[in-house]
Amino acid sequence: MASEKDIFEISGPLHLTTVDWTDVDHRRSVAACMVQGVYIMQRDRQENRQGPNALATSWWKSFSFDLHSQLIDDADSSIFGAVYKFNPKPDLSPNNILSTPATPSHIVAFRGTVTKGDAFSRDLQLDIHFVKNxxxxxxxxxxxxQAVRNLVAAGNQNIWLTGHSLGSAMAMLVGKNMVKNGVFLESHLFNPPFVSPPIENIKNKKVKHGLRIASSFVTAGLAVAVKLKNNHQQRNNASNNSFIHLASWVPCLYVNPGDHICSEYIGYFQHRRKMEGIGAGGVERLASQHSISGLFMDAIGKESHEPLHLLPSANLTVNSRRARDLKEAHGIHQWWRCDQQLESRTYRS
Incomplete structure (x- = not known):
């Protein structure tokens, strides 16, 4: 029997009787529902729910989107993403959703790790890939x-990226790569994973702040030392320029303090401002581009890769409503509910 959370008519944002594409809450809610649509497509596949028994369609049809294509993993044939196309029908459109300049023409959505069914082993493998950059x-x-490049090549405008957990890491990676080609896509990233010790969970603010300051100076110092030792001037400059170029891309990140998978983004951005306040902004700008693990690999002469989770800029939305447990804090459903306590701030490098 299907979970109530799979059924749009029970668990979806039924309060959205109309969609205002200029409203940040509406945009966030629709983006989250597109991700949920991918999750439910995969569950429909796993449980062999077909035709009228399939539950996924309402998660995008309710907002006048059609399913343009499914994104299938060639390793296990699971559905990990979808491309949706906005297709309003004025006479039939639910919730009076019509096209405006702010309306996305397409939304490319990616689900996160599923813990049940045949997709788990592949998802877990990719979780490890993420940690290893x-x-x-x-x-x-x-x-x-390739799906995103095809949309851009076809001349489509106002394409969105969205994802949850592992899917948000995938959307972030796609977004970063498109920026390198001069294409800046609006991105909504829910509970994006951050590879770091969970300093944000430390209750003592002085201890937490002290650890962050120490970490910044250690990381910045290692970055300089590795650069000098290995004489990788050209490579490091290329990496720095890439990070600086990303500053013009401002993805929307949605995190919950009770979710240790993503909560470190809160301290990552807040600490940057604090370091600027004490005159150490240059140290933090250097530290925020590197991970200690990557620098260690460079120091011992092994290949390292650019940390995926690090960003120079973002619009960070924090849900401070206390979650009952990690599962709720990491869940996608919170991001379309209207009873949450959300606070947003934009950080630019």
């Missing part, structure tokens, strides 16, 4: 980036 070497990424 080699997600870009996966065939799933190649499928994702």
């Amino acid at each position: 080699i997600l870009h070497q996966s065939s799933r990424f190649e499928t994702a980036i």
